Amino acid sequence: MIEVTALTKRYGSLTVLDGVDFAVQAGEIAAVVGPSGAGKSTLARCINLLEKPTSGSILVDGRDLTRLSRRELRSARRAIGTVFQSASLLQRLTAAENVELPMRYLDISHSERVARVRELLERVGMLHRANHYPSQLSGGQQQRIGLARGLALKPSVLLADEPTSGLDPHTTSSILKLLAQLRDELRVAVVLITHEMDVVRSVADSVARLHEGRIVERGSVAEVVRSSDSELARALLPLPPGPAPRRERAVWRLRYERPDVDPAWLTSVGRELDTDISVLAGLIETIDDGGAAGRMTVRIERPLAAADVRAAFAARGIHAVQEGVTPSGEVERAEPVERGERERAGREREAVERAEYEPAELAAEREPEAAEREPAPAERAERRAARVRSAA
């Protein structure tokens, strides 16, 4: 297992990582997500000690790697295998030679190396390509070799830095399946650095969101998508833009809170409340724990008391929030959950404010929708000008 504590990395006055903490157990895949510039790649380079952290510790199997001398570090870092972005195979070595490379730096006998290479290639399903050069392999095959090479020295931690970037969806899912299989069979702790939420959803056990060098949200993937409407939860289960007017009263945002939500809820809630329910947008997926996770936007067509609607959904394990403004004129927001309550509530408010004073470039994307409502071009131009002003 790996335990990162208060990891900080500064370049001069620029703080790239600011007190990052996380731990990954053997047999767990922990994803670290975040936009470009959040510090993901610096974190990756600190974990495999290609960069020396300014402060903080990295414990692998109880040993602090940041306190070792250069010499000790050379042997200690072998406990961490790295899978690089786009595999980074050596072009002039065959697949087998690439996998063998890390073993050549150790005093491992030739026969032992050959046996281990064979075993690893078999494990990643690439034995039939052992003598091919990287240029003769597809991107997915190259990454399989990259995975085998990362595992060559039997590490207890596998660091995968954007391992699926540049791969098509089919290949991505086969690489992720392999990663999950290796996690289960070899009981390695996998740190998966990625910006692809599909990857997190399909393979990660836990997820942490890195923002400006800090981890601002974390939890198991199931917990995050079922128990909050945070930025991370919304990124993990993104809702496609629906056709509804944005501020309409009877529009509700729904979130599956339980893994066993009865898929027939739409009709059963409709029957109970005696109303039609229009589905405006939705995403329902099976996540890693086998249960369902979902987010939806629906419109309740008959005027009803908000409390009744909420109760009807709650009885079926669905968290419901009415969009827009309550009759009293207050901004309605989701009930805060215990962890990070204040921060999250702040973000919710921010999100509502964003919706009201939307920057021009975001608004521009929605222009066709606005056009449907207000066909007068002069009025549209005026509205756009108003938005630009408010954005400025």
Added chain:
Amino acid sequence: MILATATPWSSVSSLLLPALGQTAAMVGIVMSIVVALGLPLGLLIFNTSPRGLTPHATVHASISWIANLGRSLPFLVLMATVIPFTQLVVNTTIGIKAAIIPMSLAGIPFFARLVENAVREIPRTRLDVGIASGASVPQVIRTIQLTEALPGIVAGLSLNIIAMIEYSAIAGAIGAGGLGYLAVNYGYEQFDGHIMVSCIVVLVLIVQIVQFGGDRIVRTLTH
């Protein structure tokens, strides 16, 4: 008025072959020195640079400066400039031995730059692969830098051989022997058209063969 009397075609080869041998010897000896010293120098220049394995600004700046110095003078000027040094090292200022010194001095920095460029082409993550697997700096240089850059280094080698053939012809002007000497002394100064044409044809052929052979090797090395 001197009448040009061309060497009969039948006797051209008796002059040409020894000259060819001298050129080959000169270029061969020079290239061994150039590879032996230029290769480590090139690796040193790259690896002390900010992108290298052991960045060191001062060392990088000084050796880089020295390497540029060797390349900034036209060969003829360099040859004249280093005469005292040549005298000191080989105890003569004429002939093949004397030509080897300025040729090496010009060739080493040239090859070092070619090596540096070839190694620089390797993406950083491929070096990281070695470091993250626990390789020492010499191990990374041997197993990754030299291996991955080999096609580029070989391409640089053929470029360098061709440059040295050219320099050997210039060195011929100070009596170094070889094809350049033959062309200047017989072909040019004695208006011997046969010798001149033969020298040109042989030089063109050698250069073509070196370039073609070099390209072939680079292709087989590139996967």
